[in-house]
Amino acid sequence: MSGPLYVPVLPTKPHAAGVFRRLWPDVRAVIRPLWNLPPLPGVLPEALGTVIGTYVDRVSAVSRHGGWIDAPFGEDAQAAALAEALAVYCELGWLRPVTGPERTAEQQAGAVETARRCLRGLGVRVRVTGEWDGRLGEGVRGLLALTGPEMPLHLLVDMGAVLDDRPDAGKEALRTLDALMPLAVWRSAALLGGGFPRATADMLEEGSCEASRAEWRMWHEVRATGRAYVPLLGYGDYGVQPPGALAQAPTPGRKGGPPWGALRYTTDSAYFVVKTLTRGPDRVAVNRAAARRIIELAEFRGSGAGPGEEWLSDCANGPLTSSEGVGGPTEWLKAGNLQHMTHIVRSLSDG
Known part of the structure; x- marks a missing residue:
């Protein structure tokens, strides 16, 4: 396999950067994180560079082996400023920009231009929220028309929103991969599943609980098919937080929390x-x-x-x-x- 062994989907927060720094070197060497900025509601474009720096500085410092940086919750009015701010870290560090078929034309153009300048390629993140929708494939085709044949492309198939209890998650992942893999000569590809379920008071009423590793099962179902692209496919998940945790906006000065x-x-x-x-x-x-x-x-x-x-x-x-x-x-x-x-x-x- 030419791509990373493991692609964890992580927030650009101090605890995640600290974890990556404390991993044993041989473990860290085969991991390429997909770092995610949180929502930044109401932050004016002129202030975005400073705000983003507080998040990306810490993850850029620990990403010596590479990875991706994404702003999946960016507001339309922030697109240009986000692209400009993230370009600095992609050009001077080892992070690659990310876009996807559902992003705005401005965000896609900014990510493609950054990828062209940093020479390390572009992450194409395709988020599947239920059953495979052929319109996503059309969106990826349109996005690839912007890149040109010389750009290194990395496919990130994100199945994190597909519910853990769905027995057909593997089948939907296969439908997605079968549609997307022939569209380009991907430098690498990763199948990203969910992760730990969201812990709730009801779940832990008895003091502890167990949950099956649905994304691990999905990964093995795909591998068992023997598809020609399987050797290229890396594994990814959201770690010990549920996918929805990435969408939590920062709350400076927040105190309290559950007991x-x-x-x-x-x-x-x-x-x-x-x-x-x-x-x-x-x-x-x-x-x-x-x-x-x-x-x-x-x-x-x-x-x-x-x-x-x-x-x-x-x-x-x-x-x-x-x-x-x-x-x-x-x-x-x-x-x-x-x-x-x-x-x-x-x-x-x-x-």
């Missing part, structure tokens, strides 16, 4: 989620017990498997008299993503 959170662990066949507490007198005891539930799983791979497992083991074995190492929502996200991303790379390398 509970979650620790997450990826096994070969399932996602395991355990309830934690963010406050209260029982917080330390409950959270260390949550980590112990994970490390006592038959599928737990041991503290030496990666930095995520190491953190969970340290948390589980810490003293009840101290909150050190218990963490909070941000640290739980980091530990979950460190474990998940390391496990994905190991699984793909072994398979």
Whole structure:
């Protein structure tokens, strides 16, 4: 396969950049993230460059091996300023611009021009929200007419919005790939699925729950077909947050939040989620017990498997008299993503 082994779909937020920096070097070397700017409602075009810099500076610094930068929630009035601001990072760093068939003509033109200047190619992100729609194929054809035959093209088939409980997700992915792969000589291609389900109070009423890895099943269904393009196809997912988390606009100064959170662990066949507490007198005891539930799983791979497992083991074995190492929502996200991303790379390398 000429493309990346793993394409995680990540937000341009401090916790995600911190995770990528803490991955072991051999794991990080085969990952090419698809970084996503959050919605920036009401930010004036003249201020976008400064605002975007606060997000992209941190991910550009950790993306030495490459990746993509996307602004999927950009407003029409922001298109030109977004393209100009992101072009700086694509030209001076290792990130590639992204567009898609549903984007505005101005956004598409800006991404194509940036790709032409940075010489590292263009990411074509095709978002499938249900059944395959042939109009998406027509939109991709129109987009490719702008690029010219010399431009390196990277296909990102995003099935993240296809519900986890749909048994036909693999079939829809195949229909999509069968339609799109013949349209160009793709430098690389990746099939992006969902990820962990959104943790809710109802889901964790019993303290923990398991969910199947639907996107992993979809990936294997596609590979099992033996299509000629399968060796070219990379794997991608949204990590330990659901796809909808990317659409959350930043809320500076926000305080509070629910009194509970979650620790997450990826096994070969399932996602395991355990309830934690963010406050209260029982917080330390409950959270260390949550980590112990994970490390006592038959599928737990041991503290030496990666930095995520190491953190969970340290948390589980810490003293009840101290909150050190218990963490909070941000640290739980980091530990979950460190474990998940390391496990994905190991699984793909072994398979």
